[in-house]
Every structure is written in structure tokens, then in C-alpha cells.
Amino acid sequence: MDAKKRRKIKYFGPGVPNEKLRHKILYKYAKNVVFPYDDAVMQGFNQIGEHFKFIQKTEFKSEEMKHKYEPAFTSMFSKSDNMKKLFVGLFRASTDCRPYLKEIKKTGYIENNKCLVESYPNEELYAEIIRYLKEKYPDVRIGYTKIPIESVFLSRPVLFEYALVFIQEMQKDKIDKAPFQEAGAEVMRIYAELGAVTNEIASILRAKHLVKCQTIHPAGGDVNLPQLAVKSGLGGFSKSGNVINKEFGSRLRISAILIQNKIFEYTDNDEHRWIQDFCNTCKRCVRECPTGAIYDESINVEKYIEGIGQHKKASDMEKCHSMHRRTVGCSICLRVCPFSSGADAYSKLKNVMKKQN
Numbered sequence: 601m602d603a604k605k606r607r608k609i610k611y612f613g614p615g616v617p618n619e620k621l622r623h624k625i626l627y628k629y630a631k632n633v634v635f636p637y638d639d640a641v642m643q644g645f646n647q648i649g650e651h652f653k654f655i656q657k658t659e660f661k662s663e664e665m666k667h668k669y670e671p672a673f674t675s676m677f678s679k680s681d682n683m684k685k686l687f688v689g690l691f692r693a694s695t696d697c698r699p700y701l702k703e704i705k706k707t708g709y710i711e712n713n714k715c716l717v718e719s720y721p722n723e724e725l726y727a728e729i730i731r732y733l734k735e736k737y738p739d740v741r742i743g744y745t746k747i748p749i750e751s752v753f754l755s756r757p758v759l760f761e762y763a764l765v766f767i768q769e770m771q772k773d774k775i776d777k778a779p780f781q782e783a784g785a786e787v788m789r790i791y792a793e794l795g796a797v798t799n800e801i802a803s804i805l806r807a808k809h810l811v812k813c814q815t816i817h818p819a820g821g822d823v824n825l826p827q828l829a830v831k832s833g834l835g836g837f838s839k840s841g842n843v844i845n846k847e848f849g850s851r852l853r854i855s856a857i858l859i860q861n862k863i864f865e866y867t868d869n870d871e872h873r874w875i876q877d878f879c880n881t882c883k884r885c886v887r888e889c890p891t892g893a894i895y896d897e898s899i900n901v902e903k904y905i906e907g908i909g910q911h912k913k914a915s916d917m918e919k920c921h922s923m924h925r926r927t928v929g930c931s932i933c934l935r936v937c938p939f940s941s942g943a944d945a946y947s948k949l950k951n952v953m954k955k956q957n
């Protein structure tokens with residue numbers, strides 16, 4: 601994409617002021633950052649700003665669905681504690697790369713931390729992060745991977761090539777109330793909490809271990825977080841495009857810390873690819889989605905991505921967004937998914953698939 605067209609991309613959503621500045625500095629000065637492909641996918645909030653209205657009427661697929669869910673409304677701002685925490689987290693995440701931007705402006709690159717590279721795979725540090733999370737945030741899991749260029753959003757170059765990926769569970773009893781108030785509040789709680797956890801770990805890594813890193817908040821950023829979660833082996837893609845994890849099913853949110861070097865071993869694996877075959881026998885979310893946002897067959901086939909495979913999608917973001925925005929997260933597709941029914945659901949469903957094949 602030429603520089604003129606790149607400048608025209610409107611920024612809309614989390615961390616906007618910093619993104620404009622970062623975009624300008626990186627395209628002008630940087631030599632060794634990760635630039636997206638010219639035909640990369642747009643970040644979700646940018647898509648909303650570019651292609652459809654932020655405030656739009658929910659189009660229910662049937663009168664029955666309308667009757668069932670029309671009263672669903674969750675006020676984001678009634679959950680002020682989480683909203684404040686969420687915005688503080690977003691601001692921290694979107695401004696934590698400022699020192700590196702200064703370095704780039706001065707020298708054109710960010711200097712490597714040679715000690716960490718030489719002490720690869722830093723097993724003790726990785727174990728320390730896991731221990732810290734287990735004690736303070738037992739519902740968070742991590743993985744480590746290389747970021748595929750295809751996962752970097754259009755016009756959103758990132759500073760670093762590797763990602764420490766986080767997932768956090770949303771409580772079952774709350775998501776079981778979807779799309780009503782309690783489920784919406786849980787979605788906001790996890791956005792806020794996971795954002796804070798990710799910032800906290802990034803601060804520790806920078807202060808104690810001199811790791812150069814950039815936080816991607818769960819509420820939105822520069823890279824496709826579900827793709828990073830799948831590549832790092834934390835789960836597999838479902839029909840609806842959500843990530844399904846062994847322990848949490850599809851009740852999860854994702855964040856990441858982008859890291860300068862390969863300092864940990866990759867956790868990549870493809871053991872969850874069978875999920876898509878299971879989805880083709882299930883299709884419960886297709887039937888239950890009130891706006892018809894999940895299609896029977898995958899309609900958009902995105903690029904083949906090394907380590908992920910063909911990322912097929914069967915969901916319509918515009919249709920979903922009208923309900924998602926209205927109910928602060930909707931989450932009906934997460935509630936009805938059989939993988940979300942408990943910690944042993946994954947292994948039970950895998951056995952069912954094995955018997956069928």
C-alpha cells in the first residue's frame with residue numbers, strides 16, 4: 601500500500617492517539633519492525649469505523665429470536681469499576697511503547713537485549729511467570745509463539761516479532777445468563793482484569809528482567825489475538841471463529857505481550873484442529889445466534905497461515921456487532937457451545953469424535 605493510502609486509514613477504537621503517532625514514526629524511521637501485508641485484514645474497530653455504523657439497530661433473524669432477546673440490554677457504564685479499570689488498562693497498554701518509539705526516532709531501531717537472547721530458553725523465567733499467575737490469577741494460562749505476519753492488522757505495524765499469549769476464563773455461571781446483564785458484566789470484568797494482568801506482567805518483565813515488550817490489551821490492538829492463541833497451542837478455532845481451550849471451552853478472552861526476541865521455547869501445537877470437524881457435526885451456535893451471524897458453511901476463507909492452517913471463518917462481524925454492542929458482549933454462542941459446559945467437556949467431546957471416526 602502506498603504511503604498516501606496508509607495515511608488515509610481512520611483510527612477508531614482503543615489507544616487511538618498513540619496508534620496515530622506510532623504509525624507515523626514507524627513508517628518514517630523504523631527498519632526492523634513487523635510491517636503488515638498491504639492486503640492485511642483491518643483491525644475490528646477500524647472495520648466498524650470504516651464499513652458500518654457504530655450505533656445500529658439489531659436485526660433479529662426471526663420473530664422468535666426477537667421476542668426472546670429484544671429486552672436484553674446491559675449498560676456498560678453501570679459497571680463503573682470495571683469500566684475505569686478497563687480504560688486505565690487500555691491507556692497503559694497503548695502507551696507502553698513510547699520509550700521504544702523514542703529510541704527508534706533516534707537510531708532507527710531498538711537495541712537487542714543480548715543477555716536474554718544468549719540465555720534462551722530462559723526456563724526459570726518462564727516458570728516464574730507461570731508460578732506468579734498460578735498464585736495471583738489461577739484462571740489465566742499462557743503460551744509463547746512467533747507472530748505470523750498475516751496476523752498483523754492493516755496499517756498497524758508492531759515493534760516486536762514474538763508473543764507471550766494470555767487467556768483468561770469467564771465464569772460459567774455468569775456466561776450462562778447470556779445475553780443478559782450478568783453475562784455482559786462478566787465480559788467487561790475479564791476485559792478489565794486480563795488487561796491489568798497483562799500490563800502487570802509486562803511491567804515486571806521490563807523492570808526485573810529488562811525484557812523489551814509491548815502490551816496488546818484484550819479489548820483490541822494491533823494483532824489478531826485469536827490467531828496468536830491458536831498458533832501458541834492454547835486452543836483451536838471453532839465454527840463461530842472463537843478459540844476453544846481444553847479447560848475453559850469457549851468462555852475466554854485473549855491478550856498478549858509482544859516481545860523483542862525468541863527468549864522462550866514455542867508452545868505451538870496443532871492438537872486442537874479436530875474441533876472444526878466436531879463443529880460441522882454440531883452447529884448449535886449457528887441455530888442459536890439471534891442475528892444469523894454464524895453461517896452453516898464457512899464463507900470467508902482467509903489466507904493459509906503457517907502454524908495455524910487455513911483460517912476459515914463462518915461469521916459475519918457486522919451482524920454480530922449489532923447484538924454484541926447492544927448487550928455488551930452477547931455471548932449466546934459461548935453459552936450454548938458444548939465445550940463451555942465444564943472442565944471435562946473437551947475430553948468427552950474428543951472421545952465422541954474418536955468413536956465416530
Ligand code: SF4
Nearest residue numbers: 889920923930932933
Ligand atoms: S456474540 Fe455470538 S450469538 Fe451473539 S450475535 Fe455474535 S455471533 Fe451471534
Ligand code: SF4
Nearest residue numbers: 838879882883885937
Ligand atoms: S456450538 Fe457447536 S458448532 Fe458452535 S462453536 Fe461450539 S461446538 Fe462448534
